[in-house]
Amino acid sequence: MWDRISNKLLVLGGLLLLGLLFQGSVQAFPEYTSRENAIRLADVLDKGFFRGSRITSVFVKNRGEDEYYLQAILDDGSSRLWTLDSIYDWSKNDDLILSGNRALIFPVAGSTEFDILYKNDFYRMVLQATAYLKIFGPHDPMEGKNIQMAIRKFRIIDFGEEGSYSTDEMGHRYRFVLELENGIREFLTYYDAYRLFQTGAFINPSEGEVVHRRPYQVRELAEVDRHLEDELHNIWSFGVEVIFDRPVELLSEQFGYQIVEQNLRDPETGKRRNQFFVNVIFPNTIKNRDVPGFRNLDYLSYVEIVTDVEHQMRVMLRAQVNPEALELPPFVEVTDRNSVIIHFFSVTDQSIARRKDFMQSRSPMTMAGSLISPDGPQSPFELEYLKAVELIRSAQRQPDTHLKVETYLGAIEALRKSSMQAENDAQITQALKQRDVLLKVLPEMIISNSQMSILALQQSGQQVTEENRKQLQLQLNFARKHAVTDEQLQKIESLLNILK
Structure with missing residues (x-):
């Protein structure tokens, strides 16, 4: 008996090993490349860095016809033989860094052809x-x-x-x-x-182009009665109207849909079985309150709005369906009354594979080294960055809140210009970091300044001048873009309404 068990284990182990070897052979990156590609790659890697050591020179070597690889000499005197699969792996992290603030890219899966990200x-x-x-x-x-x-x-x-x-x-x-x-x-x-x-x-879209700045919010669902759509072909349709908080500027072709099959517990019998669902996907949309759905709607069951937990700012109109009753996809109609109507006829199957979004919380950044040369600011970046620092210091000393806000806004503009002139990652990182610090505090400061300015004018019985109105509106629009809480947004909208 033990012999039989041992033989089975050996066979199973052999099959697993064979499977792993087969998988590895399919996914393996090539070790060698063409002569022309190797020469070009050697030139790109020259004077870069490998694990902290400078690459002093790179040579092309071969082991056969059209099977070329590289030999690198480092500044510590060591010599390394580099195959293309190793170079590919090193390019994905910081083992291999190119000179000139560039990055090595292999744009085609499984190919040794490469390009450069400047x-x-x-x-x-x-x-x-x-x-x-x-x-x-x-x-x-x-x-x-x-x-x-x-x-x-x-x-x-x-x-x-x-x-x-x-x-x-x-x-x-x-x-x-x-x-x-x-x-x-x-x-x-x-x-x-x-x-x-x-x-x-x-x-930078031209004036009049639709650019989405905040998500649509679903308010309610309404039924669209069944009616004869095509008398000649005896096609009937019905639908669901999804009502939003404001007019929808999405196009019909910007909505998606899919059919998914899931093994779930039947809510009526309690038994698990395969069930099919149709999902109509709404981009740039959120559901932040309970929206009642429908138990039955023609051949759909359990019609509801659900949050797409795998993608940001997306919801789905979800319904259980019998796929055999479906032949045509749903049609999305954007209305002129803050709503979208999903017309149902039939649907076809699609892939249900979905890539998860990477989400990661931020933590404070650290910065090492000086950004200004010992001889004083000389480069365009240094001049703009120093200007931003001086504006920040000036704003901190400014007792007048309105002037303080205007000075901080000037500092943000200087930081933007400095980041445009940055020559390396350290410079742009610090410029953007300083910008983020200001963006964090400015919305509340702008709200406070606007409230005090309006209150002072009301108490004195004066009217807001056109110049002051425009200044406050510009500040509030800036604050609206960078507000971080719903309370801030509500205050900003209220103040903007007062200034109309």
Whole structure:
């Protein structure tokens, strides 16, 4: 008996090992590359850094026809033989750093062809942009759809803060955080930055283009009665009207849908069984209160609005359905009365695989070293950064709250200009860090200044001059963009209404 058990264990172990070897062979990155690619890569790696040691020279070597790899000489005198799979792995973390504030990118999975992310160019693009063109990627039910969202701020994840060594599913370390005005936070790797730079995802929309700044809020659901849609083909339709807090500026094609199959407990029988659900996906939308649904609606059951827990600022109109009754997808109609109508006919199946968003809390950043050269400010960055520091100091000494706010706003503009002139990660990190400190305190300060200014005028019986009105409105609009609580937003809206 023990012999039989041992034989079974050996067979099982062999199968597992074979499976692992097969999986590894499928996913393995090539060790060698072409001669031309190796020569180009050697030139890129030269004068960079490998695990803290400077790369003094790189040579191309081969072991056969069109199987080339590299030999690197480091400043400590050591010589290293580097295959392409090792270089690929090192490029995903900080074992291998290029000179000139660049990053090595392998844009095609499983290919040794590479490209370069010029980080300074990327920083300038994102810092000049006012909007982010979000294109939903693979394994997302919204794949291929896009939406323009206003940028709140961009920053670099500082090494040492919590989550600074987190990676995506391919092992690429997260480097940047892009915060949008609607509350979404996008965590980006160097590969993400390269891809977004190549596709021009950071933009300045022209006047009149729709840019989403805050999420829509679902208020209630209403039934749309069954009616004959196509008399010739005997097609009937019915629907659900989703009512929002304000007019919806999304387009019909910006909504998504999917059919999912789940093994759940039947609410009526208590037994587990496979059940099908149709999900109509609303981007840039939240549900912050209870919204009653419907127990039955034609061939749909348990119709309700649910929060999409796997994606930020998304909700779904969810309903249990018999997939055999469906042949056509639902149609989304955006109305002119603060609502969207989902017309149901039939639907088709789609993939239900979904990528989870990376979410990580921030912690205070640390900064080492001086940003100003010993001989005094000379570079464009140093001049603008020093100007910002002087404005901050001036504001701190300013007793007049209104002038204090205006000076702080000037400091933020100087920090923006300095970040545009940054030459390395340390400079841009510190400039953005100082900006974030001001953005944290300014909304409350602006609210207080506006309240005091309006109260003083009311008590004296004076009217607000047009110049003062415009100044206060500009300040309040700035505060609205960077407010962090609902209470602040309510106060800002109230003050803006007074100033109309």
